[in-house]
Amino acid sequence: MENRVLPNFDLQFDEQPDWRRLEVGETDLSAEARVPLRSLRPIPEAARTSFAPSVTRLPGLRAGENDLTRIAPGRPQAEGVKLLVSGSITDENGRPLRGVLLEVWNANKWGRYTHKDDPAVQQLDPNFLGYGRVLTDDDGRYSFATIRPGSYLVRPEIDRWRPSHIHLSVRGGSSRLMTQMYFPNDPLLDIDPGFQLFGAAGARQIGAESVSRTEGIDTDIRFDIVIGGRNPTIFED
């Protein structure tokens, strides 16, 4: 996996072996051009809080923003397997994070985003936008409905596909997390360079599926989010 060559001039600096260096997944072309060469530097205690975000104002949401299966309430549902994804957002000690914003985006049934920069040739679904938002409730819980996203070919020249995944962004107070949820038993996980970098921790990134009893939904997915590691909550204590 070590595919970096540190230029000699770097040796004059003070990089320590226990500092974390961001890794580049194999054949990840974007990462190969962007991931910093040097390890992340420690933050002195005196500057720590300045690195924690503080979001004291979040947008007001409209009704139905957490139902990605429709482009608006009352409109027809998009094609594909309807998912109801729900769970809690807590800190590392299990304390619920109330009123934080979860932003959600995923590709449609055929693996295409509605984003202007998606070069995929798969069809668009006129009933699917693929972007939604929800705020956690007083117990730190959230839920949103969406379509199970298709896999898509990201590197045609080497036939590499991305596993199905849902993008998630959490923001509010000093909580901040950018992540992706994956699906159980997806063989493409074994060849996804980003997912492979998680190692054993990758198990935390996979939602738990069950048959849904909710009308208009096929599959329930439980996905609990824990904000911690480099994403602590520090101003709310």
Added chain:
Amino acid sequence: METENYTCEDTVGPYYAPAFLDDDRQNLTNFYDYLVRPKGDVIIVQGAILDRDGNPVKPVLVEAWQADANGRRRTSATLEDADLDPWFDGYSRHYCDDGTFELTTIMPGAVPPCRESPSARAPYITLNLYMDGTERLATQIFFEGRPENESDPLLLSLPEPLRPRLLARRMPDNSDGVPVYRIDLKLRCADETPFFEDRFG
């Protein structure tokens, strides 16, 4: 390591929605278009985000936060502080799809020792960058020529040759007479920008 239970960070990918930015502002001096204005001197901070080959990285979601002109930062713990500027939010995010960023803000004050910052700090802006291919990158930028830089604990934590890479340089004022500061953020190259480990545990 066995007790770690947190959700892992993952790349934002290339398809974040600009629509999610809602009313998050690229101009922190303009409080919802009301006539009230924050205290302090308006400045523009701009720069490019460049990859290994010197090409602009796009798109990049840039989140930035800073103290007000008095050096006070708005957090859930300081909301009721009398010396917090009520007209300055101090939190910005914008979606840069041409590889450059530009923030209109006020010159942050030097930070006195306080609950949120136990040591004095030079004026700074914290930047978080989200782009395809990597997890969040965190750094802080400072202003060239400020005497407080000489004693800032974060700048002093860097080997001396790396410190200039976090200094925004003063450029000619723009056509409205607003001071412009510029800093390029460079990735995976010989004069790479220092980034920081914001894991707190």
